Amino acid sequence: MIFAWANLAGGAEPGATSGWQALARLKTDEALREFRAEAEKPASDAAKRDAEFGRGVSLLAKQPMTTEQVEEAWTIFNGLADSGTDEVAQGARYFLGRIAQHHREQPNLAEAAKQFRRLLSEQESSIWAQTALSRLVLLELYPERSAASPGQCVATARKLLAQARLPVAQSELHLVIADAIFYYRLPVGEALPDLLAAEKLRQLDAPTRADVLVQIAEVSALTGDPAQARKFYETFLAEFPLDQRQYMVKQKLAGLK
């Protein structure tokens, strides 16, 4: 998975590595110093853009967070996103969406969705577009002040699956869609294709896989497919012998017709 994404992320300039290293440890003051110093050096345009991008990202983590800081980051990202098509421009577009979504005091979800959609339309396969996809799907599933019914929201979200390029992204989308179906109390059978698809993609970590196996078995039993329920209960029992649900799953298995 790491390699797959690293390939997608290919072409990134090395940039101000020490700044990014400091930022990875959330040493924001140090990162900002590094990025400012990098921007002042005579360097390639790509390196300067990378440093500017780093400065914008650092501002979103520097404590205490201020409105001015967020707006400064917005200005930086806006400039970068509109002045190129490189990875920095894509990352900047992603962060424009995130600022609108979460960083501003008053979220603007429509603006966030607009930025994410633009990124997807321009660079669908890029790592930033694929990252935006998992955020956009949530905005479709849980829209604000929308007249759309939960079923319509799920249907709209499901259309985004076509834009998921890698198994890991597809798996993630299936999981959040299934979760929304449960949350909205839609017929549980509607979640079954998503759960089965996520399981089949084999991208789940162990704890999530344990949950998904139980979910498939439970929903299969509820929707009249005891054979499938049995198969997944048994898979769960075999793969997770120390899970707390062993006793309950054995009871369920014994109760299957």
Added chain:
Amino acid sequence: MKLKHAGIAVLALGYLAAAVLAWRHAHAPEAKQKVTVRLSHWQLEGTVREGIEAVARRYEQLNPDVKVEILVVPDTIYRQWMRTQLVGGTAPDLIEYTMYWGRIEELAPRYFQPISRQVAQPNPYNKGTPLEGRAWRDTFLDNMTGPDGYNTLMRDYYAPTIAMFTMRLFYNRTLLREITGSDQPPQTWREFLGLCEAVRAYAKAKEQTLSTIGNSWDNSWWIAEPVTHGMGSHHSPKLDHDHTLSLSYWEIALGWERGEWSYRTPELANGLKVFRELGNASQPGFIQMKRDVAMLDFLRGHALILCAGSWDASSLRREAPFEVGAFRLPLPDAADPEFGKTSLGPLSDGSVQTGTSFYLNKASAHSEEALDFMRFLTSVEGNQIFVDVSQWLPAIRGVKPTEFSKRFLPFYDGYNWGSQSYFSGTGSELRMFFLQEMHRMFGPNGSVEAFQKEMETRGPEYADRDLHAHLRDSRVAFNTDDVTATARLRATGEADRLPASPALLEGKYYQTRREMEAAAQRAEKTNGEAKP
């Protein structure tokens, strides 16, 4: 002149000797700069501190270039101390923390280093054992799937754990024999109530200060958790909307917000009745006391039973002047004449989950060495040393519990709906409100009804605070995660945290917001209707 030359020669010789000594000192193997790994914890029980020290000393023998410094900070001030250290950038490399203390969504991304890649690799200290070659995470009894080992929403492994715990009622075997003529503890809830009566009668006849349970504010917490969770089990399937056979924080918290459960729900109301009985069997004024007082009451023979975790077992063994036994709290089962209809059984001790978790400080200057020490602490050899000295239950496969700790091994064959309980509710605010108001249940004038009424009137305000804090922490978590994932991508090309982190957490964020808005609208409507 000769003297002058001799003086110069002596000086030159002296200088030369000093230079040689300095050079030898600088190049001697023992003078090599030692790395100091600092670890903090709050475990002052029994011989636990000595257990961790013993592992550290053995590690230093194996790794002479590393010194392990252990900081023990009492749990009463640990959280504040840890926060200060983290904010000030002076926190130790390895920090004990538990998500049960809350705010992990905010703490983890900001201060703690995920170790998902490292735990996928074998633990080199397991070489020559049956665990050789197995991924480090799979050497833990729970495969590091406990809430601190693996953060489901961040999708990352964080904290290796060193022990496993169970809750038990410890009892004074000698005193029990004196009171009942047998040293066998009660097996059912009715037998337990019978024992409470026997203790009251014994204390009255002997004119002795004696309660069935030695209780305190802290111990009440440990009693309330299994009682509400266990008694609520019958209701739990109704909240399991995602069909995982396990209740998540959101199913409980948003279930409260939606009115899917309250302390008037029959199962939970019965849980309160059981809790009231346990409180009334405790020494008067226990709510004002700390756990040390409860333990002292027990050790002095003023209480027959102490409800505690297996973590206290070694302290009790060391301090008690009598033989200590232990048994599980026998909650009412389906055969109980009063609570049977709303009871589910048997109930298990819960999942195989390990604890006492150590997080790697993101700002550690010696993260490799710190992680290496954790590898040793959680290896077959290291964990066996710890278990042998501390008398705690092991966290690692193949490590043998001592004869003493064996009796606390968990019971698994029963119902359990996960580590989130009704007592935890919407979070720490509602839980504290429960503890603050529980006094309304106890004593001759106390009643479950009085508590329920208070919970209905003021509980929503506390739940609201919890959910607001949860939303705030969640936003911090995924915003910080965005920043660090981007930095890692740019610095090293590692793209493992993108694009999947953490969409499920953000989904829960929007679900929580919707529920809070809906609750606010309902409250507004109700208030509007109530106005003339």
